[in-house]
Amino acid sequence: MTSFFSLKLHLHSTIFIVLTFLAVQGSGINADGLLLLSFKNSILSDPLQALRNWNSTDQTPCSWTGVFCNNTNGGGGEGESRVTALSLPSSQLVGSIPSDLGSIQHLESLDLSNNSLNGSVLESVFNATELRFLDLSNNLMSGVMPETIGRLQSLRFLNLSDNELGGTLPKTLTTIQNLTVVSLKNNYFSGDLPAGFRSLQVLDLSSNLIDGFLPKNFGGDSLTYLNVSYNRLSGKIPSQFAEKIPTNSTIDLSFNNLTGEIPDSDVFNNQEPKSFSGNPHLCGEITGRSCPITSSPSSSPPAIAAFPKTTEFADTPGPSPIGEKPRRNRLKPGTIVAIIIGDTAGIGFFLMVFFIIHKLKNKKRVETTTVTQTTNDTVNDNWSTTSSSSESRGFTGWSCLRNTKEEYDEESETPSEEDQSQANQRQGMHEHDKKGTLLTVDGENQLELETLLKASAYILGATGSSIMYKAVLEDGTCLAVRRIGENSVVRFKDFDTQVRVIAKMVHPNLVKIRGFYWGVDEKLVIYDFVPNGSLANSRYRKVGSSPCHLPWEARLKIAKGVARGLAYLHDKKHVHANLKPSNILLGSDMEPKIGDFGLERLVTCDTSTKVGVSARNFGSKRSTASRDSFQDLTGPSPSPSPSSFGLSPYRAPESLRSLKPNPKWDVYAFGVILLELLTGKVIVVDESGQGNGIMIEDKIKALRMADAPIRGELEGKEEGLLACFTLGYNCASPVPQKRPSMKEAVQILDKIPSSTSFSQHYFGY
Structure with a gap:
């Protein structure tokens, strides 16, 4: 159901278009220019002033930054300049794409990559049937990819990677005859892997939620690169899957749930072993694991919780449920072997085989x-x-x-x-x-x-x-x-x-x-064990493996809980000094729990107050994805030291100058996390108190800056949202003296009303 707020935004945009149209009737600017002015109006922040020369008084938009035109024949045979391309990559634009941008009749190329554009506008963009090049990668686009993409029969290049798109991949994608490059990596696409690609040369579907089996009739006659790593594909690799793929192609099937023997074909034999890593049940010469000889099924013994190096096992006459009295542990002659083999791509853990040998019958007992x-x-x-x-x-x-x-x-x-x-x-x-x-x-x-x-x-x-x-x-x-x-x-x-x-x-x-x-x-x-993982893996941002978004009430509950936890630490005269989303774990009721407090000294052998060297992230399907954004800055437990990896966005600027943590470090980190909960992205606050060039001054702007998936929930809650934005900016101030205490932050957040029934609605219990 369309919310009242959404209607207000659409009404505001429509009124602007009508007024602009009336204003430019006498100036002679064409329809393409009017549609581009609508796009300019949808931009909330333009810190690089890429759109500063987009003026309604111009006769033509062809001189505007990022706009390219060609002469076309009008109905009377006269040539006129029409917009054929819009290119504004990496312009730090914040806002949305208006629904009518795809109405630019002769638009052939659209490149708005590496910005902060949100919303679901693919349906309208796909109305530009002359499109040949479309790049909206690394934005905050949401929604599904509609079947109407099949209209774009001229499309050759499609890049929608690093967004928040979900749903199944449209079958019409395989019907676009001229399509040669498709990159949809780092989204939430699910369902089956489409089959029938013929002209496609590059296909990257890595880091999604695609499940099912590899299709036998995949096609791929022209493929040179195929990447479906970090998905949920299962089953055996059909021998027919790659029979049409050229033998010199690169194929990456790593980190799925594939099983069985890798087919003996030239295209697979030419791949590196890493192309199959992360599939522990794959076997064959390429993997270095021999396939087991088929034997009669037998029951497996219970798994053993094994730990590396010095773990030893004691054998007892029978099971000992929790609550029974401890027994003396006698070791029987023999060997118990436990192997845990870890992932070798980027995580680098291969756990050891260990054993016990009992030599003396009357061995001294455990004291x-x-x-x-x-x-x-x-x-x-x-x-x-x-x-x-x-x-x-x-x-x-x-x-x-x-x-x-x-x-x-x-x-x-x-x-x-x-x-x-x-x-x-x-x-x-x-x-x-x-x-x-x-x-x-x-x-x-x-x-x-x-x-x-x-x-x-x-x-x-x-x-x-x-x-x-x-x-x-x-x-x-x-x-x-x-x-x-x-x-x-x-x-x-x-x-x-x-x-x-x-x-x-x-x-x-x-x-x-x-x-x-x-x-x-x-x-x-x-x-x-905290069941819902970390905030870094939650769905207010594209970093984890779950396709669902956190609702507003969950985000507010997380902010309040983190604030209370930090206030408690500060009241006990302690500092966390390493707060970040991956160190905030979520319980079954979405109550946040701050982790890794005090572990720096244990991990780094440093008993001083100095913040230690960090570990990197793990535990997420995207933790090893090749992307230098959010998840590369958030791994569980100690974060990179400023001297070795650069300053994390969650580390206070003064931490570069001081090695002794103080509570203001935690306040800064909390502010950045709070703003990220509100907007879905990392906001860096400058000395003027603005974040990424944006200052939240009123409720309407706060609503427009809020993360797209939660805007519909914020009707009637604008005051609380504005208070959260104000608190986030104050906490993340680069000047430590301007930051409030965590106790003050708790007092502000407690004044914002919240629902107590959201968890039942959200989780279905």
Whole structure:
């Protein structure tokens, strides 16, 4: 249903066109010029003044910047200049494309790439039946590609990449006889891969949501380049799929769900192995994986949550559900092998094969001690410590032990043994080169060793300094585990101190930390798993794998929650110093939870206040896409240091001059994120208080600047939207003294009314 606001915008545009038409009747400007003036009126910001010489008083638009004309024969045989091309790439234009731009009768080329144009206007653009060249790439275009694209039989070049287009690819796309280049990468197209391309030479559909199977009758007689990587294609590769594709063509099928053996054909044999990477069930000589010999089906054993290097497994007589008393773990003779093979393209993690050998029947048992600490904070933290003996070196398992004697079974230590164990611990941590220690924050939640070992482990991503896992227990409970890299803190005392500082920070808008493991070769951080991923992967921006958009109420809830979480940290005299969308996780009810607080010191072996070196992004299907925009600046956990990678848009400008973080850094990052929630793009605020040359002065302009997918929801909420814009610009001020405190930001946001029922409507429960 068309909203009242949308009607107002259309009415405003229509009135302008009518008034302009009446004004120029005497000047002689043609219809093409009138349509171009309509386009100029739809532009909200033109910081480079590309349209400054577009004047209604001109006799012809042919002298305007970006406009090209040719002489054509009119009805009376006289030649007249008609617009044939409009080219304004990389002009930093902000606004939309009017619905009648495609009415320019002889338009052959339209290039508005690399701007910030939004809206869904493809239907109208496709009315320009003489179009040969169309490039609207790297904008904020939304909607679907209509079947009417089949009208453009003269079209040769089509580039709509890096937008927010969705829906299925129109079948009429394959009927355009002259089409030679098509790039639709980095959108949300879904459905089947079209078949029947004949004249096409370049086809790039990478980083979409295309599913189904590779078609047998794909065609591709003239193809030189085909890229369908980072999609959801499944099934086997049909031998007929590439039978018409020239043997010297480049084909990229990486990062899908393809299975089976790669067909033995010249075109596939000529590809690099990376063209098939990210399909773990593909096999053949090209992949380096031999295809399995067909055998009778058999049941598979339960998956094992395995961690690299020093993980050891203990075997118990049977399953131990959560809540049962811990058992002594005896190791049986034999070997348990667990392999986790990670993605090799850009993520670079190949996890190790590890094993245990039991030599002595009466091997010394695992010594277990329980340490309880009560903090003076509002939360009492129960710390359970598990140390492995020198003979069982490394991470034996996770075991959250309750702080009571009766929880030990009949074979537990005698009081004298327990006293001796605690005395040994008080001697200092110099013996931890032979031991590993598990610290658990929540002593009431039991995590049995054998239960965790039977969990399914999934790699969420990896960087040069850490690996993130998702562990799913048999009862469905999910945990997130970060393995900290080899360059992390090396002293247990430093690790333990930082752990306890982090764990004291308990708030509904902070990620809950369950425990930590410290060992010579392994340092792990255990969290509650947050189900809806990060804000960077959410659908207010084209960075993730989900096709749906966040509604206005969800964005407002996220902004309020992040503000409260930061205000809590600042009230406790702490600074996050690394806030960005990938460090904001979304719970099942879209309640935001700030993550990675305090991890810089653990990851970088830096116990000072200096902000450490960063890891890069992972966990998103677009994380390795070749694009130097939003997602390249947002990866989970520590962001690039200004000295090595340039300043992230979420890092305060003064961080280049100071290595000591302060709360104003977090306020700045919050401001940029808030503006991004409102507009769907990163807004950089200059010294005048304007963002990308734009200053929000009234409600109408605020509505027009709002992200296109949410404009229809903002009727009657203009005051709240304007307040959010004002707060965002103030927080993101380049002058630290002009930024409000997070407590003040919370007070402003709390005054903006929000609905409590949006999550049920949005998620359907």
